[in-house]
Amino acid sequence: MLNFLLMFISFEGIDGCGKSTQIKILSEYLISLGNKVLTIREPGGNDLSEAIRKILLSSKNVIDPITELLLFESARANLIQETIRPALDNGFIVLSDRFYDSTIAYQGYGRGINLDYITQINTIATNGLKPDLTFFLDVDIQTSKKRSNYRISDRIELSDDSFFENVIKGFHIIAVNEPERMIVINAKNDIKKTHNNILSILADKFPNIFLLS
Ligand code: TYD
Numbered sequence: 001m002l003n004f005l006l007m008f009i010s011f012e013g014i015d016g017c018g019k020s021t022q023i024k025i026l027s028e029y030l031i032s033l034g035n036k037v038l039t040i041r042e043p044g045g046n047d048l049s050e051a052i053r054k055i056l057l058s059s060k061n062v063i064d065p066i067t068e069l070l071l072f073e074s075a076r077a078n079l080i081q082e083t084i085r086p087a088l089d090n091g092f093i094v095l096s097d098r099f100y101d102s103t104i105a106y107q108g109y110g111r112g113i114n115l116d117y118i119t120q121i122n123t124i125a126t127n128g129l130k131p132d133l134t135f136f137l138d139v140d141i142q143t144s145k146k147r148s149n150y151r152i153s154d155r156i157e158l159s160d161d162s163f164f165e166n167v168i169k170g171f172h173i174i175a176v177n178e179p180e181r182m183i184v185i186n187a188k189n190d191i192k193k194t195h196n197n198i199l200s201i202l203a204d205k206f207p208n209i210f211l212l213s
Pocket residue numbers: 015016041042043057072097098099100102103104106107154156157
C-alpha cells in the first residue's frame with residue numbers, strides 16, 4: 001500500500017452543523033479505499049482530554065473565559081502529543097472534529113478574548129501543527145437549533161444567539177484570511193450532497209488520497 005501521506009483535516013462549525021456525520025461518512029469512505037484513518041474530537045480524543053472535556057462542558061461548572069481558554073488548550077496540547085502526532089507519523093489520515101479554529105471563533109469572537117493572545121497560545125499548544133485542510137460547515141443558527149433539538153444543551157450551547165452569531169462571523173473571517181486552508185461548505189444541504197462537496201474538494205486538493213489501496 002502507498003502510505004506516504006501526512007494528512008490532517010479538521011472540521012469546524014457551530015453545534016448542529018453536521019460535522020460528526022460528515023466525518024463518519026468520510027472516514028468510512030477513505031478506509032474503504034485502503035487508507036488508515038483516525039478520527040478524533042476536540043476537546044477529547046484520549047483519556048486525559050476527555051476528562052478535561054467533561055469539566056468544560058458540564059453545565060454545573062461556572063468557568064471564566066480565560067480558564068475556559070486554557071482548559072481547551074491543555075486538552076489540545078495533550079491530544080496532539082499523545083495521539084495526533086503519533087498517528088500522523090504512522091501514516092494515518094487524521095480527521096478532527098474541531099481544532100484551533102474553534103478557539104479563535106468561540107473564545108476569540110464569541111467570548112471576546114484578544115485574538116493575538118489566542119494565536120500565541122494556539123501556537124504553544126499545537127507546537128506549530130496546522131491542519132492541511134479545514135472544512136467549515138456553514139449553517140445558520142435556526143438550522144443548528146433545529147438539528148440539536150433532541151438533546152440537552154451543554155454549558156457552551158447554553159450561550160445566547162448573539163454569541164453564536166459572533167462565532168459564525170469568526171469562522172467566516174478565518175476563511176477569508178486563509179482561503180487555501182479553510183473551505184466553506186454550505187451545510188444546509190442534505191447529507192449526501194454535503195459529503196459529495198467535501199469529496200470533490202479533497203479530490204481537487206489532494207488527488208493522492210483517492211489513489212491508495
Ligand atoms: P462539540 O464536540 O462539537 O460538541 P457536541 O459533541 O456537543 O456537538 O464541541 C464541544 C463544545 O466546545 C462546542 O460547543 C464548541 C466548544 N469549543 C470551544 O468553545 N472552543 C474550542 O477550542 C473547542 C475545541 C470547542
